[in-house]
Amino acid sequence: MKSLLVGAALGALLLPAAALASDHDHPCVDAACTMVSLFDTPAQPTGGAGYTSTETPHYGTWGFDLAGRDTTVNPGDNFFEYANGTALKSLVIPADxxxxxxxxxxxELSDNRMKVLIADIAANAALAAGSDEAKIRDLYLSFADQARVDALDAQPLQPMLAAARGADTxxxxxxxxxxTVDMPGxxxxxxxxxxxxxxxxxxxxxxxxxxxxxxxRDYYLNATYADKKAAYQVYVAQMLTLAGWADADQAAADIVALETRIATVHWTRVESRDDDKTYNPMTRAELSAAxxxxxxxxxxxxxxxxxxxRVIVAQNTAFPKEAEIFAATPIATLQAWQAFHTVDQSASLLSQRxxxxxxxxxxxxxxGALEQRTRDKRAVSFAEGALGEALGRAYxxxxxxxxxKAEMEDxxxxxxxxxxxxxDNLDWMTPETK
Incomplete structure (x- = not known):
């Protein structure tokens, strides 16, 4: 399911009166806008490609998009649809x-700039070995080399899969x-x-x-997500098959059954957001005893x-139950489960299949995405994730x-x-609190 993350209704609440008075100068009053057309930016391609420029967008004449309303909707019934309905129908979300x-x-503006920056660095063959720029170049080019990645295929997985097979107790x-806390698994x-x-x-x-x-957890326990759960089991079997794991279909069924048992003892997201309930200090000895x-x-x-x-345990009542599930699960199932998560978490770095x-x-x-991001875009994201500090300095x-910087500091x-x-002007706040 695709979604829009910005509501015009919220924008209406934030716009000052002066801005609203000028909205008749904006073309959005006469025709529904895309997100990009709200900015005074260079010409953009059509077809939902998103923002493709490296130039900073600037607000043009702005105001609330009256034409974006759906006046057939009673605002008392659904104000969001009333304020945004027509605009949402014409909005094109990029396919990726x-x-x-x-x-x-x-x-996207930052990504576009980063792509240009990395391309310039990657084109420089005279970088000093070991420098930040050389690391950026080598990392980016290694990810972007689809032919090399496809030739390696599942080979990079083998040491990790061997570790899963070796964990036989x-x-x-x-x-x-x-x-595997900080690596695939x-x-x-x-x-x-x-x-x-x-x-x-x-x-x-x-x-x-x-x-x-x-x-x-709801994806395992709520019937609303039954189709997603079924698709997940197919996916688990597919990934194990690609990795060469034996009896992938049965292993996938066992893995989903295991995770369903785990889901039954997990705290809900609401419970896990409680800062007090999730603060439970325990010693190593207390962990083992419990x-x-x-x-x-x-x-x-x-x-x-x-x-x-000493550690701090978040979902303290779930932990003992998870430990019981772990102890009762056959080691072969745990090995297959470990192998699947290793493959799943590594997949974006592996061959195209x-x-x-x-x-x-x-x-x-x-x-609900319709197209995969191109490999060059993914290569930029990968480089940012791995060498963010170095790229940040260059950016x-x-x-x-x-x-x-001076303007921002001001x-x-x-x-x-x-x-x-x-x-200072709050009369309900004590001087000490101020």
Missing amino acids: RSNYGSFNLLR HAKMARLMGE GSLFGAYIGEDAKDPSKYAVYLGQSGLGLPD MPGFDWNAYLDGASLGAVE FSDAAWTFRSHVLQ VARWFPPED LVANLRRALSLRI
């Missing part, structure tokens, strides 16, 4: 996206789950390091529920957290000149002054 809005447009599997529990929510002067290890391949079905020492050692004595299969299920079936040097300073004045 499942949703679109003003933030997508700004993201529950203790070994627990350790492997820890080892499956785990019933996620781990990360962050500021202690109750003592921000310290860092803490956080543990949270995990183990599902679908977006949420969950004898899972080897926490092996897991933490595998995650390079062997010296950690893997990446196409993953896109079809993850982006088309689950999200700022090219696209964020000192005068722009804007922020004005906002701080305005906020300070508002706070």
Whole structure:
């Protein structure tokens, strides 16, 4: 299902009266607008290609798009449809996206600039070995080399699949789950390091529920998503087959059954958003005592957290139940489950048959996208994700000149002054709080 992320109804609430008074000068009053036409930008191609320029968009004459309303709808029944209905019917969402809005447009601007920046870096054969620019060039070109990636096919997976096969006891599997915390693979529990929510002067290890391949527990338990769950099992079998895993169809059925059991004990998203309920400090000894079905020492050692004595558990009532499920699951099922998640999480980096299969299920079936992003776009995103700091420095040097920084600092300073004045004039706030 595709969706629009920006509502004109919200925009109407934010526009000042002066802007509304000028809306008759905007062509949107006479014809429904696309997202891009609200900006005074260079000419854009038609057909839902999104924003393709590297030039900064600027607001033209602006106001509320009266022609975008659907006046056949009673605003008291559905104000969003009343305010946006006609505009939504004419909006063209780019085929390689499942949703679109003003933030997508700004993201496309940054992506377009990044693509030009990386292309210029990649064309330079004289970069110093080991420099940030050389790393960017090599990483981008390696991802963009479709022929080389297709020739390698499943070969890069083999060490990880061998590790899954080698985890032939529950203790070994627990350790492997820890080892895959920051690399492709499956785990019933996620781990990360962050500021202690109750003592921000310290860092803490956080543990949270995990183990599902679908977006949420509801996809396994709610009949509304039965078709998605069925498609998921087909996808699991497909990925295992591509990886050469034996008896892929039966393994897929076992994996989905396992994840369904896990889903039954997972907390809901609402429960998991409760900051107090998800703050449950435990020692390593308490973890092991509360969950004898899972080897926490092996897991933490595998995650390079062997010296950690205190962790913060999020969904504390779900953890013991997940540990019981883990202990009761045949090791062959856990091995296949680990193998599938390894392949699934690696698919975007593998040959086209893997990446196409993953896109079809993850982006088309689950999200409604109609076309896969081109490999060069994906290569840019991959480089950003892997070398974000280095690319950020290069981006700022090219696209964020000192005068722009000065203007932004001035804007922020004005906002701080305005906020300070508002706070100073609040009669309900004590001086200490101010």
